[in-house]
Amino acid sequence: MKRNVLFSAISATVLAIGFSASAGAQTCAAPASWTPDIAGTPTITDSTCGHETAITNVCQDAAGAPAAAYVALINVTAAGTFQNITFTGGAGYTYSAYFVPQASGCNANAACTTSTSGALTAKHANLPESMYYMIVTGADFDAPNSCGPFTATADGTLPVQLQSFSVS
């Protein structure tokens, strides 16, 4: 019997070492896969600059966005031990984070499951089990193309996603 388990987080080992200043653009088409371990490692330390530039509205137009966003895909399961995801922003913009079900589309202006900003955290309790686009961008009132640094830290695991499984 051979089992092939392919995780979306192919670079999980690399990610565990560090998840900062990603070399590739984290976009709707190629979002980052963020799978922190029990210690919450890795933290994302990156920028909303230089990634997705097509997101100008979110949550069925509940808010506008400045067309500069970092997009990650996260897998929320009951097994995930995180309770909170804490964000910090930086100069140049006002960070806002939106969570949209993957099935609804990344840049479809679809309804958001939850969102957060300021000192508030994104809570596991507000994210039913699903795959989500985690869109980190600027505020409704930020000028177009405003962007800047951010960190995202989970206080527990966000499991990897099983994408393929076969038994032969």
Added chain:
Amino acid sequence: MNTKMKVLSLAIVGLVGFAGSAFAVCPAGPTTAEGGAWTSKASLPDPTSSPVTVVAGGLDASACKLTAALAPITAASATVRYTHAASEPNYRFQFLIDNTLLSSYNATDGVVVFQAPATTTAHGLSRLLRVSVVAGPGGAKRVRFIASCGTGSFTCAQSFATDLLPGVNRIEGKLTVGAGAAGSLSYFVNAAAGAAEPAASGTIANLDNAAWGGVSAASLGLTAPSQTWADTHGNQAVGFDTFDSRRNTYIGF
């Protein structure tokens, strides 16, 4: 045609019976059954945690006002509704809103304060318009108009929300339902006093919203809060007053 369609002013409700009285008594509640002017009210999850009430001290030198507050959950709602007798393709509305008791906003704070339900559900949306209080810079508040439209993701909003003043604000809108460019929304935020229609604060054009038929009702109060709004502003009361709706003529004051 300059038909005045319906005045649903809680101020007028108060004035009708109690003008000039130092001991004005407000209706027991906002619905007609309670002495108010609205068809119905809704409090979710329950009237205790998400109250919608009529209290003394109107926002426009009137006797009474409507207040709404929400339980600190995103499913909370505290609204009143007036069901129109007919589908209205030309719809003007105005209301006063008092944000005095809302604390400083976070960037993702938002709550819907007015909705225009549609006669027909289209593209999964049962409304023609939402008006939300969203964040401005530095914890300030703005008003954002979100119209249903026939293209893209089927909602169309202004590029930037419009600043609100701390305290009482007057919000007026003119929604036209029609195909292509015939569908539009113009809005007036804290317009100067007067009966003549001023330049709009903003317009959302080419709504192509004929599929929704017309406005079937008016819904005023608090609903659909964002998570951060629910976390931060639960139990904070917002005041409303002087709701008016018409078909064609500018309402003003």
